Amino acid sequence: MNSAEFLVNVLIFPGGLFAIMLGLFLTGLDRKIYARLQRRVGPPICQPCIDMVKLSQKETVIPKTANYTVFRLAPLLGFAGMLAAIAVIPIAGIYSGLYQSGDLLVILYLLSTPALALVIGASASGSAYSSIGLSREISIMLAYEIPMLMVFFTVAMRVGMELGGTAIFSLSSIVDFQLSKGPLLLDLPMLPAFLAFLMCIPGTLGVVPFDIPEAETEITEGPLLEYSGMGLAMFKLTSGLKTLVLSALTIALFFPTELGSFWLVNILWFIFKCVVVMLFTNTLIRATRARMRIDQAYKFYLLVPTSLALMSLVLTVLSFRI
Amino acid sequence: MAEFLQNIVKKSPWIYRINAGSCNGCDVEMATTALIPRYDVERLGCRYCGSPKHADIVLISGPVTAVVREKVLRVYDEIPNPKVVVAVGICPISGGVFRESYSIATQLDAYIPVDVNVPGCPPRPQAIIDGIAMAIEIWRKKF
Numbered sequence: 001m002n003s004a005e006f007l008v009n010v011l012i013f014p015g016g017l018f019a020i021m022l023g024l025f026l027t028g029l030d031r032k033i034y035a036r037l038q039r040r041v042g043p044p045i046c047q048p049c050i051d052m053v054k055l056s057q058k059e060t061v062i063p064k065t066a067n068y069t070v071f072r073l074a075p076l077l078g079f080a081g082m083l084a085a086i087a088v089i090p091i092a093g094i095y096s097g098l099y100q101s102g103d104l105l106v107i108l109y110l111l112s113t114p115a116l117a118l119v120i121g122a123s124a125s126g127s128a129y130s131s132i133g134l135s136r137e138i139s140i141m142l143a144y145e146i147p148m149l150m151v152f153f154t155v156a157m158r159v160g161m162e163l164g165g166t167a168i169f170s171l172s173s174i175v176d177f178q179l180s181k182g183p184l185l186l187d188l189p190m191l192p193a194f195l196a197f198l199m200c201i202p203g204t205l206g207v208v209p210f211d212i213p214e215a216e217t218e219i220t221e222g223p224l225l226e227y228s229g230m231g232l233a234m235f236k237l238t239s240g241l242k243t244l245v246l247s248a249l250t251i252a253l254f255f256p257t258e259l260g261s262f263w264l265v266n267i268l269w270f271i272f273k274c275v276v277v278m279l280f281t282n283t284l285i286r287a288t289r290a291r292m293r294i295d296q297a298y299k300f301y302l303l304v305p306t307s308l309a310l311m312s313l314v315l316t317v318l319s320f321r322i
Numbered sequence: 323m324a325e326f327l328q329n330i331v332k333k334s335p336w337i338y339r340i341n342a343g344s345c346n347g348c349d350v351e352m353a354t355t356a357l358i359p360r361y362d363v364e365r366l367g368c369r370y371c372g373s374p375k376h377a378d379i380v381l382i383s384g385p386v387t388a389v390v391r392e393k394v395l396r397v398y399d400e401i402p403n404p405k406v407v408v409a410v411g412i413c414p415i416s417g418g419v420f421r422e423s424y425s426i427a428t429q430l431d432a433y434i435p436v437d438v439n440v441p442g443c444p445p446r447p448q449a450i451i452d453g454i455a456m457a458i459e460i461w462r463k464k465f
Contacts, residue, residue: 031364040362047334047367054334054378057327057465059402061375216372228375228402 006098014095015087022271023240024048029275030243030283037287048240052233060229065126074121075227075234081113082241089248090175093258093266097172104152104169107249111148111204114238115141118213121231122223133222136294137206137213143301144203150309151197154316155253158190161320175256183255189319193312194254196305201246201281203301205239209289210297243282247274250281324465332462333367337454338377338401342394342430343420344384347444348411352381354447361447363454374400379457381450385413385420386430398434404464406457408438410450415439437461 010016028045035042044050062068088106090097097103119137122130156167159177168174184190203210214222224235251273259269292300341349354361371377374397386394398407412418414430430436437460440453 035362035364038359040359041365042362043364043367044333050330050334050367053327054331057331058378058404061400061402216370220372221376224376225373226375232376 009095009098010083010087014089014091015083019083019086019241019244020237022274023237023242023244024052026243026247026274026278027236027240030278030286033279033283034287037283048236052237055228055233055236056230058229060231061226063125063127063226066226067124067126070124071121071226072231074117074124075231075238076117077120078114078117078238079234079241081110081117082238082245085110085113085245086241086248088171089245089252090172090256091248091252091266091270092175092179092256093261094263094270097175099170100172101170103171104156104174107171108149108152111245111249112141112145114242115204117238118223118235121227121235122225125223125226127226129219129221129225130223132219133213133225137223139294140203140206140210140212140297140301143298144200144305147196147301147305147309148200148204150306150313151193151200151253154190154193154309154313155184157313158184158187158316161316171252175252178256179258183257185254189312189315190254191312192308192315196308196312197250197253198277198281199305199308200301201250201277202285203297204246205242205282207282208286209292211291212294212297215291243278244274246281247277250277328462328465331465332458335366335368335378335454335458335461336371336376337363337368337379337381338371338374340380340382340394340397342382342384342414343387343390343426344411344413348383348413351444351447352383352410352450361451363451366455366458368454374398375402377401377405378461379406379408379454381408381410381454382414382430382434382436383410385417385423385426386428386433387425388427389425391427391433395433404461406437406461406464407434408440408453408457409436410440410453411445412441412443415441418443 027048031047032042032045062071085107088098088103115137119134122134155174156169159174160166160168178184185194206214214224227235259265339352380401409415409430416429417426420426438453438457440449442449
């Protein structure tokens with residue numbers, strides 16, 4: 001891969017421009033569907049773009065107690081992490097990913113950057129509410145990363161063992177394997193892992209049953225409390241990108257199918273699948289559930305998704321050993 | 323260019339509420355105005371925010387009591403410019419039923435520039451939405 005191609009992949013497609021537009025579109029669609037579920041008219045789908053323009057025109061207030069440099073740079077960290085993550089994930093039939101080996105592990109690290117950016121920004125802002133928010137953010141991160149790691153490992157084992165070796169941590173090999181042998185979603189032992197991964201997504205995104213770190217009504221948006229103007233816009237953009245990254249990752253791990261070989265059809269098919277994943281892991285749950293307490297969320301993640309992922313791992317290993 | 327920008331920006335006013343010693347009547351009306359599906363101000367792009375740092379339009383209710391005055395001024399200062407103030411209910415205008423009480427100094431616009439007054443005890447939700455719509459027009463011109 002030459003450097004021009006690398007720059008295009010990170011800055012225009014699928015990272016950069018394309019990812020930002022799609023991320024904002026997904027956020028807007030989420031808000032619209034959420035409003036329709038409550039029988040409201042709802043904001044227009046381009047509302048997140050309008051919010052971005054407005055926030056960029058607002059004054060940026062920096063608290064006297066804040067560490068200026070860290071406070072200003074923290075939003076960039078999460079944003080950059082997400083842009084890199086979307087460039088790493090392959091899209092079936094269009095794009096084969098930035099790296100050829102070990103990129104599943106890279107994704108695991110990149111996925112934690114937005115949460116870390118929130119934690120760093122919140123601790124630099126010097127506000128009491130932010131520090132409550134950041135401690136909650138760290139606890140919920142510890143809880144959802146365990147099942148998520150186990151799901152990654154299960155998929156890697158499944159693909160690796162079928163190919164006659166050990167676990168393969170390469171997303172492009174996983175996608176190629178599924179394109180030739182059919183999606184992993186149709187494989188019965190993988191179904192619990194799929195459900196476990198879907199359960200991890202709302203916690204990672206911080207949407208309603210698990211929005212404990214940013215609870216508006218009790219700790220007034222927690223880590224985001226002191227941010228205004230561009231910094232806030234950056235965080236909102238990052239959460240839109242995170243929705244996209246997690247949807248694309250679910251698609252790459254469990255059902256990377258392609259429709260024909262024409263690129264435009266494949267892109268539309270990919271966007272459609274992203275919308276479906278977002279609908280079931282974000283919008284519908286947000287509209288029907290109420291916020292949990294931090295201990296309930298912690299217990300939930302350590303019990304339900306972890307045991308589902310473990311079940312899937314054991315079933316997969318057994319089905320190849322016997 | 324400025325006109326174009328103003329037309330985009332006016333579709334995204336975020337709302338923040340300050341209770342300056344109100345009896346909670348106006349707060350209940352505000353919550354019903356913007357939060358329940360029936361009136362749906364989100365279609366205007368509005369949304370409630372929990373932090374004053376995110377706000378564009380501030381709704382202040384209640385007679386500014388002597389105890390809460392300093393805090394209201396401090397929260398008002400934390401809201402990034404450009405911002406617009408809507409005084410909801412009769413209390414911020416004249417003190418309402420609490421007028422001439424020992425715990426109230428004077429009306430709200432002695433401390434903070436008020437852009438829109440929405441009188442009533444409490445005002446109807448429609449009146450509050452109208453107040454917000456007027457506030458959006460004023461706010462838009464400040465960009």
